Amino acid sequence: MTRDDAFLQFLLRMGDNTLVLGHRVSEWCGHAPVLEEDIALANTALDLIGQTQMWLALAGEVQGDGKSADDLAFLRDAWDFRNALLVEVPNGDFGRTLMRQFLFDSWHKLMLERLKGSSDERVAAIAEKAVKEVTYHVERSRDTVIGLGDGTEESHARMQEALDYLWPYVGELFAGDAVDAEMVAADIAPDPASLRADYDAILAEVMAEATLSIPKSGFAHKGGRDGRMHTEHLGHLLTSMQWLQRAYPGARW
Amino acid sequence: MYAQMIKTASDGIKSRDEMSDEERTFQDKIDADIKIEPKDWMPEDYRRTLIRQIGQHAHSEVVGQLPEGNWITRAPTLERKAILLAKVQDEAGHGLYLYSAAETLGVSRDELVEMLLSGKMKYSSIFNYPTLNWADIGAVGWLVDGAAIINQVALQRTSYGPYSRAMIRICKEESFHARQGYHAIMAMAFGTPEQKKMAQDAVNRLWFPALMMFGPSDKDSVHSEQSMAWKIKIKTNDELRQQFVDQTVPQILYLGLDLPDPNIQWNEERGHYDFSDPDWSEFFNVIKGNGPCNTDRLAARGKAWDDGQWVRDGLLAHSRKKAAARMAAE
């Protein structure tokens, strides 16, 4: 694997995470529990779509085939996607959506903080902009997880169920591989495993306040970041997302 | 517009002689274009009519999220997706501003939502039509928001202060909605033959429903007179509709699309375009609940509301616990 190959993979991982999660969150528009939440979720989705445009544009540039962010988003098939499985699982209820958001946001913020110091200026610039947005995302998702975890009996039960369901998808965020090793060597991105201790500390604090129990199991589903095995859900998501581009090749929108 | 069939509570307008002193002072203020504010005295009918009108307007914004939201996950580019999402988010915001304005009249948002869900309050007929192809998204922004803006610009001068201020804010934010819609449909009208076909299909399907947004013809609109006297309605339905047709026909022609009504023709004498009336029996049917999407729209709002109950309760319960703990600590 050349450094550029690894760099491309890294950029796709960042961009596909925000692409797929932004898509999922946008599904809530018009359906949230209260107007204020509807508007807040749309803001999160908009930030993530904006970040996607930056990551995938850079990915296209590094790839060097003249592909735009849209080409990469709308014309790759499932096996080419490099997002963590966590972001492609269906929204479920509002509790699961916000739990997923918090689990992702907490990782995302730690990652972006480190990427601000990337040796690649373009990566550092994207991280600089994105981290401001994500700092707010995690504040909001954190408060919601705490509020619902420590709310009513029903909200508590639903949040515990959400955490139990999502927990096996957390480990993948920290599982490094050859791509990551190459990024560390180039000083472009940190070793994902190096973020884990901070992440666990944040989670322990927030879940304690939310009166939720972090599952004991260390099992982690994998396959999204390297594209080896996605969930069945991704294909359906792409079917909607890519439909117009696929049905009318070459049309400009 | 977004409030099409508002019944004023009373019949007919009182003459000055029939008015009480309070009523006369109130009407004088309105005639002098002085805004009525929440704590001011106001006739009960004025208050009730406004609750219906603002409530219906708010419901229309929120139900109006659904037909456009229908395409957020299928938007063809990242930029179009972001624009559409921002736009539909604005509609939620506008619903929120309008509910807040209605709340100053002594009704809560939850009460209004329950009246929507139980069918006691309506929303604009336009949102009971489906969005079937991507060009519909352009057409909704251009035609539907275009029609709404005509009405809302007039309503900035409405007599009730909170309503007027909400309209001013909404108009400021809406300015990009019609433009983004036209921009999207331009790309298609000037695109591939299939895209042009989509654009034509959207304009054909949405033209008459858009005309219906202004409500029944003046000769059949029985409640306008009192609302005009109270300045909660500023122009008549037919005036607004004509304004919309005059502004929109050249825009259709610019796109190179066929006009959706063979009777559209410039009338030199009137200085306006002539056009066909929409099918008013269809309009009244949609209002009654028989539009293509009435059932689905209400079901979607009902589901969001019911599914959200535990969330609203949960967050409130947590806030109360925190507040109680703070009190105990003090």
Place this chain on the structure above:
Amino acid sequence: MKNEWPLWEIFIRGQHGMSHRHVGSLHAPDAAMAIKNARDVYTRRNEGVSIWVVEAQHVAASSPSDKGPLYEPSESKVYRHPTFFDIPEEVGAM
């Protein structure tokens, strides 16, 4: 117990050194969430740099009976109202 989230009045200070201005209201379970909601609802277009929230029921307002002495002196100055001036329609919007 009534379970509707309380109503909050939102005040935002923009970027140009003006004082906080009332921009509207919203619902939230508590003050902290009201501030967050205000950020999402009322600063979507970069409108503000500082947010105040006040629960609506704690806002004290002048009562309508004060209105005579407080405001009537200005009512005779009808020329302050734009509609005082008849502008020919041909001129267009103004």
